Amino acid sequence: MGDSWSGVRKKLEQDLLCPALRGRVQYFLTHYHGAPDDYGRFCVRVDGVEHVMANPYDYYVRGYSREEFRLKEERDIPEREWTGKDMLHEAENQAVEDEVERQAMDDGVFEIWFVTRAIRQYTQSPIGESLTSDDPLVRMFAVLDRRAGKRTLAKLVSEVEKQPEWLQFFYRLRLEAEGVPC
Secondary structure, eight states: OOSOHHHHHHIIIIIIBOGGGTTTEEEEEEEOTTSGGGOEEEEEEETTEEEEEEOHHHHHHTTHHHHHHHHHHHTTOOOOEEOSSSEETHHHHHHHHHHHHHHHHHTTOBOHHHHHHHHHHHHTSOHHHHHTOSOHHHHHHHHTBTTSOHHHHHHHGGGGGGSOHHHHHHHHHHHHHTTOOO
């Protein structure tokens, strides 16, 4: 992400978070040094309760890596192969990996890098773009953003039920905090 986590966290919790939720919503990120690839975990706490968690092992424990393998085998997609100039079968493999990643995200299962990618995209995009992002994590940050005013929030009421179940919580949280009936 470039910045320190404490700086990013301050920006998310103090500068960008809507005033009605300041002090109620907290972002937590840690890396476990010594773990493979410095794996860690991320969560969003609301009133001290964890509601969204990113843990690299959930992706594997819940079978998403097996699902990738199964789909590639079912679709007869060969493994990637380096020719010395380029990678063969990259597009087919990536398409399956993207499909499984989208399913995992809809189910609320995230890798740490999904979160860091979403934070980067969210902080570098206009709020309107973030509210309509394909990435549900970007939409989560955006719906909690102070730049989304009551008129914008009122337009989002019809979108709540279309969101993944875990994300509906954050839409409702913001709407209730601002007194917008949903």
